Amino acid sequence: MMHLILADSEIEKIPAEIKNHPSVLKNKSFILDASLHHSAMRKIKDWRRRGRPDIVHLFLLISQESILNKEGMLRIYVHTRNNEVIYINPEMRIIKNYNRFKGLMGQLFETGKVPVTGNVLMELKKERIEELLCKIKGKRILFTTKGNKKKIEDVIEEDSVCIIGGFPSGDFLSSFDEMVDEKICIYDRMLPAWIVAMEAIVAYENKFIANRI
């Protein structure tokens, strides 16, 4: 099984301190989105990296629709800057429309579950990344430009936990020093989270589901 964690993702509710800013009131969004709330965001800490539900959306569209997930060998988690973990049901089909996706995420942050009754597709828990890591089994591989230059296929094992940053720039907020088995760098420039996810997923497919056709 491959576990894939998008860590320190920049997805959150509108912070209280900018709730009444005109650009926030105008857009009626429940989720902070830098493309809508740019002018309000200058008032909050770390504003240059926050409000990026688009990164989460792209990450989910790639990973949930992948061959690896269709084969039942992938588990996805979205960890946020506020130490929440969103558990994604492997059967969930991700909404392709971005605006509707944000609406659904708003509902998740409000109620903690989507849908509220029946087969749960997403669940949000207050949890630090250490707590999540303790629950899942496998070699822990952190993708970071500060890691050792290695090929994914050389480090990945049948039970692996791959950790990718869910932010547009800068470094992880969480500390991973004693918590991971390998820190690797797969390219000499920073890559978007969804590109790292695609490289990790296809590397795992090639190594462990060779006879898929």
Place this chain on the structure above:
Amino acid sequence: MMHLILADSEIEKIPAEIKNHPSVLKNKSFILDASLHHSAMRKIKDWRRRGRPDIVHLFLLISQESILNKEGMLRIYVHTRNNEVIYINPEMRIIKNYNRFKGLMGQLFETGKVPVTGNVLMELKKERIEELLCKIKGKRILFTTKGNKKKIEDVIEEDSVCIIGGFPSGDFLSSFDEMVDEKICIYDRMLPAWIVAMEAIVAYENKFIANRI
């Protein structure tokens, strides 16, 4: 060089016959989008598959941001149902916000070039897929569920032209019978266009830029 063509893509201007429908007038979009114009679209031919600029957007976000493109070894073309070809400059950064992306595509369909002056990032030409194929060199590989079950790495060559369908369901509108070297099927169920693109890109990277780190 790897050339990647999204063929028969479902991206187009609002068709004349539904221009004055309430759902079209309300949304002020220049590009047909099934998620906005659903009720109006029932009046047009093939309405179940049309109006999918989201597929083009995801395809471009994956391919243009890939390691292969950053290494200068990828060329991207979007062919449409109306026999236009959009040439994408490898240096173009794709706008991540979906609504802004559609705005830019609207401008492209209006003027034929984006931006209108200076370094052209996208250019639209009236062109059938045969005409495009005649201009580019390489082994032509069509991805289709009707193809032979083969692994991409076994058929791909250093100069390759990969053709992927840019529609949500059904079959290609263009005919490829005498025009391609291989028709291959990489999975036993239909996959979204962006997932096929990611498999093709990573297969090419593994085979031809092995020493990338």
